Amino acid sequence: MLDMKLLREDIDRVKKGVSARGVEIDFDNFVFLDKKRRLLIKEVEQLENKRNTGSKELGKLKQEGKEDQPVKIQLELKTISEEIKKLNENRTRVETELRDFALTIPNIPHRSVPYGNGEDNNVEIKRSGEIADLDFEPLDHVELGKSLGILDLDRAAKITGARFSLYTGAGARLERSLINLMLDLHTEHHGYTETLPPFMANRESFIATGNLPKFEDDLFKIEGLEYYLVPTAEVPVTNIHRDEILAEQELPVKYAAYTPCFRKEAGSYGKDARGIIRQHQFNKVELVKLSHPEESYEELESLLEDSASVLELLELPYRIVTLCTADLGFSSAKTYDIEVWVTSERKYREISSCSNYEDFQSRRANIRFRPKGGGKPRFVHTLNGSGLAVGRTVVGILENYQQSDGSVIIPKALIPYMGGIERIEKSESR
């Protein structure tokens, strides 16, 4: 959520930021309601003041035992109280409406974000790793997974449905090894605290991160409860410190968390229908930071490095792009995507998204810190990035490390996690 003060005092900046995203929002009603709100507050508080002082005097009179005057005053005060109640109902209505509106306004892009009206305007800032020069026709991860007997999408569809996956044998081991490697890397070398949060979260938590109220259609909701399956660990982990005031010395707070992620992928029918690129359930290791506002953009750069280091370690070719204004997520002020090379498609595909939300989420979540010398609490900046999406990492490994005989070599760094397995070879399919 944006700062109400900003909306009031510099609405042009908000309008500019929103339109850079290619979003149309009508602010006229907001301006009107905001004025109305302040008028109502003034009115209510004047009456409250009258009631409070009167009430105090009345209390004194009663204690002094003067019973005759009080009755009249009492009646007067009662009338005031009733009026206050009526006005307050109005005020609540207006304030709710204002908040509901404010919750649907996206974040303002950071000034360093390139302007653009679509994916094509994203700016590549780095390319890394060697793309293998194959002297054979590469298979895609589905064919590889099937022939190696490690990925069974047909049976997953039987068990649950489309867009679910079933790993077996070395495939399941691969997925688990990657999770372990990522968590170890980030906790032991990058200073993140490992967390294992709930895989469902309540409505408030989702509002705090900006997933609700706007994106309900993307979430799996638990029937009969106001709980939703998490679409990313960002939701539960960012909410760890909701409604808390941290000490400045604690910043930055850094968490790494593994969770499965559940997404309806509404509106993406037919998109990436093949393979495990786009699933209703996938595993992800997520990095979350709560940062000092003045340091959040440095923190974003180091987050990006932490994230990319997984691909470095696995020796997978990747590139980094800065998302343009139109491609930015709702809550984000700036986002870098890391994309891994997918051999069969001959293109890079998103495997991590690293964002600075500034105080957009922390204002919703009410996460603050107290400045060192004392003084008013300030909102932290929140950041997060995948470190990495595990299923897509498997795609990257299978496709980039495939050999002409159909086997797949395991990246060196991963071998210890694979119990010494150096290569996945064809086996009898069941």
Add this chain to the structure above:
RNA sequence: GGAGGGGUGGCCGAGUGGACGAAGGCGCCGGUCUCGAAAACCGGUAGGGCUCUUACGGGCUCUCGUGGGUUCAAAUCCCACCCCCUCCGCCA
């Protein structure tokens, strides 16, 4: 699922109708003392909203889990909901 207890400031904890935004302690900040620090002592220290002010800061108002109700007046009484704890039952 059954029975009981409880949710108060950054934290712990007292407070059963008016002078309570709230004792006391811890923590934090400032000061005295010290070469310096610790200890001791003295003082300060909740958050939100509206508003005034160039600023320093001030005024009003709301907030004691959340939402309603009673009352001139609610942390305190009543109702509903949420959450936590203890015991019993069931269970990975």
